[in-house]
Amino acid sequence: MSIIGWLFGHSNDDARASGDDVRAALERIVRIAPxxxxxxxxxxxxxxxxGATLRYVRGLVDALPMPRDATPAAWADDPHxxxxxxxxxxIARVIGQSNELRRWFDEHYVADHACAVLSSRFVERRVLTAGEEDGVMRADVPRVAVSFDDKRIRICDETDxxxxxxxxxxxxxxxxxxxxxxVAAQDARREALHEEHALLSARMQMLGRRGAGVSGLSGASSLSADASTDIARLERDIADNEAALAALGSRAEAVEQQLGALMEVLADPAAHIRVxxxxxxxxxxxxxxxxxxxxxxxxxxxNLAHLPMQPPETRAVEFVRIARGDLPPAGTALDDAARWVL
Structure with a gap:
């Protein structure tokens, strides 16, 4: 049994499949962090x-329902x-707005259908509507209305x-x-600390120069009590600054920091992605x-997906099956866009 099989406890055939998945995942990771x-x-x-991440996210994806036919003809009989x-x-408008879906059909000219991910922003809001409350018809009955905004179809393939x-x-x-x-946040923090260190050092030099030159000939103390207090405070600030920089590590350690950040996130995928x-x-x-x-x-x-995006976003996701025949002509979406612009 290979080391992948030993790690995941699979047979040789399953281990090879898992090994392929791990290698494919590693390839995608190093594209992002070369x-x-x-x-x-x-x-x-x-x-x-x-391996832990693959098991977790595969469980999330496998739990999603089979694709539903997203076709105008199915709209009347499908409550969803x-x-x-x-x-x-x-439905035809959203399908027609997907450049990714058009590109996929162009590249797979013999395919009659495509499986795709339909995502939307799920919105709940309080509204006042006409209705019966306590046996009396009223025009301001509070209700909860739901809507699905910003519908997107951007990921598609031939089979489920x-x-x-x-x-x-x-x-x-x-x-x-x-x-x-x-890692980028750490780099930004490091740059900010370096700038702060330079400002603190410049301030310290300015205070130190108060005792320089002919002012020392008088025999009086070259620094006032306030200046001494300022220097003491600056020394503490510089020490705190240097400690914070040391905690972040040097730029020479950036590779290890990147690897450490990746391992930390991948070891606990549930903290960042859930459905x-x-x-x-x-x-x-x-x-x-x-x-x-x-x-x-x-x-x-x-199925509400919570993803680590900036800003964090929750979207309703589902798999759909789209027929090539339901894809509107390419000019339709452009004509609609032009009408809105004008």
Whole structure:
């Protein structure tokens, strides 16, 4: 059994598959952080953390439902599509706005369908609507309305399995980006501390010069009590500054710092990426309905992805299946954009 198989406890066949996944993940990581290649035994040191991350994110991706047909023809009979899209034409519009989907169909000219990720910003807000409250019709009944804004289709592949595999590796990339952002924050902090150190040193020199030149001929103390206090405070500030710089390490240690940041993030992926399920009962106006209500409504199960982005963002995600025939002509989206601009 290979070392990958020993680490993950798989048979030889499964170990080879896991080894391929680990190697693919490592390749994507070093594209984002190429200097990590210079670290001693970087592959061996990252393998355990990468394996833990792969198991975690694969579990998240595998738990997502099978793709639903995102087609205008399915809108009337699919409560989920009706909740996300105001009309059947909105489905065609969102599909047509995806340059990535168009590019994929152009590159796979024999494919009739594509599996893709549909994501949107899930929004809840309080509204006042007309309704019955305590047996009395009122015009200001408080309700919760939900909406799905900023709908995007940017990741697609030929099959559901291929799409899920790509998503797993993309999540690894996202974690690598999070690790590198920590290194960038450390670099920015180091630069700020160096600037602060230069200012403190300049201030110290200015105070020290007060006893220089002919002022020392008088025999009086060259520094006032206030100046002595200022120097003591500056000495403490300089010491704190140098301690903070020492804690960050030198620029020569940057490679090890990058590797350490990556290992820290990859070892605990759940702290940065998670998917939560939420079930809502909504009517045709996308107003939340209580379970005890007799109002006509449908149950929606949402998968909300929490991702380490700046700023942090929570998006509703699902896999969809899109037919080439539902992709509007290329000029349609451009015409709509031009009309909005004008």
């Amino acid at each position: 200097h990590v290649r210079l670290a001693n035994r970087y592959e061996a040191r990252l393998t355990t953390a990468v 599509l009706r909740a996300m899209f105001a009309t059947a034409d909105d 399995a291929a799409l899920r595999h790509d998503i797993v590796l993309r999540l690894v990339e996202q974690l690598a980006l999070e690790g590198m952002s920590r 939560t399920q939420r079930t809502l009962r909504v009517n045709q106006m996308n107003l939340v309905v209580d379970d005890a209500s007799n109002e006509r409504a449908a149950d929606l199960t949402l």
